[in-house]
Amino acid sequence: MVSLCAGQGRDLLEVLADHPRRDDVRARLVELDPGNTAVARESGVAGVDVVTADASLTDHYLDMAPADLVLVCGVFGNITDDDIHRTVGYCTGLCRTGGTVVWTRHRRDEPDLVPTICEWFEEVGFEREWVSSPALDFGVGVHRFAGEPRPLVAGERMFTFVGYDHLREN
Template identity: 35%
Template sequence: MRDYLKWHEAYDDPASDLSWRLRQVQAYIRSTLDQIQGKATVLSLCAGDGRDVLQVLAERHDTSRIQTTLIELHPVLAERARKFAASSRLLNVTVRTVDAGNTTAYVGAVPADLVIMIGVLGNISDDDVRRTIRTAPQLCRPGAIMLWSRATSGSDANSSVRGWLAGAGFVELDYREFDQAEGERAALGSARYDGPPQPLIPGRQIFTF
């Protein structure tokens, strides 16, 4: 696997595409949490140090109604997330150091109202992307918002991913790309799951990094 400790250092540069993505993701997270009335369940897959959701939660005064589960395999990053949550007094945050590619990771944490799938789809094969999207309804409560990202060359605008999401029952709410003239650029989307409830089937391998 890549050195994901080093990878996180790109967040130190506010002009990086990663920092651009973080700002967009946090804006989506804020507005989604504002829209949910009452209890909310949040799930982040391959969460890294969890800064996207944890920084947003740390700004809020209603976190007692929000249950958050982060799945992150790297023990140092997972521990950073736990430490940040503890120092910000976020009591309802759980970090599981397990393989997010296996559906057993999600037992007891789904269906979620907000699923954060950021930094996942661009790191796995197309077959795994398709399988992950087909399985995503098992993670989502009907009406849930799912945030996803996948860098693009700019010419494909992630059309296949967006089509697979539509086929799995997701309605696109937003899609945007980092405004950069050349090369690969960050892109992300927001979609609402409008399909029926789907029970989680544990023990299935849906992707491998």
């Protein structure tokens, strides 16, 4: 399992804390903010590697990919549309055949990009499992990979994190 821009790891660590199979999990959480990674490390869940680094670089996932579960939560609202599209493409190397990508994107801007992101995933071999209601101000998508994973190449940048405030200004 890999998590890009994992923050404090709450997407995974709180679920694993009391789970009977938590010792079976092998995960990598990559986050640039050392304060967040310090909190994530405090969880002490065995098998979870917390890395303080630039989550956009493929290097941090080479030995973990392809994974059963890929979390791209809190990323798509902070990068350009072109970078979202590019990152979706990289998910074909991050995710194993039959594996799942869970992603998020706000719905505050017009047009709502969530349907387009779904199309981008489907164009590269993912099948839509579930997407949150358009009535909500946030989108959550779950896509299962039906294709063959492509190898990740070292030294590549999947996206540039620019932040939502910067995107709104441009």
